[in-house]
């Protein structure tokens with residue numbers, strides 16, 4: 167049976183596929199960490215109150231990167247270079263989604279619109295991260311090697327998502343509603359395409375490593391295309407809605423340590 171659980175189990179059981187999975191994940195996480203650290207440093211004077219939360223957001227992503235590195239190390243594996251066609255964060259940036267790296271590398275303070283753009287980008291990508299981690303948590307929360315990491319990262323991604331809802335709603339109340347809706351929509355429509363392309367690329371690599379028969383690869387690709395069709399025809403709307411989260415101020419306070427990993 168072809169299920170998310172059996173697929174991930176297969177990837178987990180093979181050193182080569184496991185290290186590709188962890189390398190891709192670690193690279194995306196640490197890229198997110200770097201971006202957030204830069205955004206925190208460039209927050210405009212009127213939004214300084216947000217800076218510690220952005221810093222915390224970045225620290226969490228850096229921690230996730232270290233956790234994926236540690237999972238490889240524990241198994242005696244070294245990271246592998248990330249194939250560019252599987253680099254979700256970089257591909258989103260190339261499509262002009264979120265804040266350009268050129269801007270983040272500079273020292274000009276960001277504008278309020280830049281901060282909103284960062285939050286909208288995070289609203290969409292954290293939804294993806296939270297959904298993926300929830301799927302892993304559902305099936306692997308008690309797995310001896312990855313269960314603890316999965317639970318911790320899943321908890322953090324839920325917090326990140328809650329934080330983006332709360333902060334974006336604050337900006338809606340301050341009169342930025344139209345800009346936020348437009349930015350969220352652009353971001354979601356670009357994200358679902360990038361996610362589809364990255365999923366196809368990752369599965370192609372996994373198929374080669376794991377020697378999948380052609381029929382299995384074809385079926386998987388069809389599933390990814392079907393998922394995209396669903397998201398394109400309206401599923402994307404769940405990535406742009408805003409609701410006050412149950413847990414407020416989810417990123418108020420320092421990041422939780424992960425001493426057993428890093």
Ligand SMILES: [Fe+2]
Pocket residue numbers: 195226227230295319323
């Ligand atoms: Fe993360």
Ligand SMILES: [Fe+2]
Pocket residue numbers: 227292295322323326
């Ligand atoms: Fe996150």
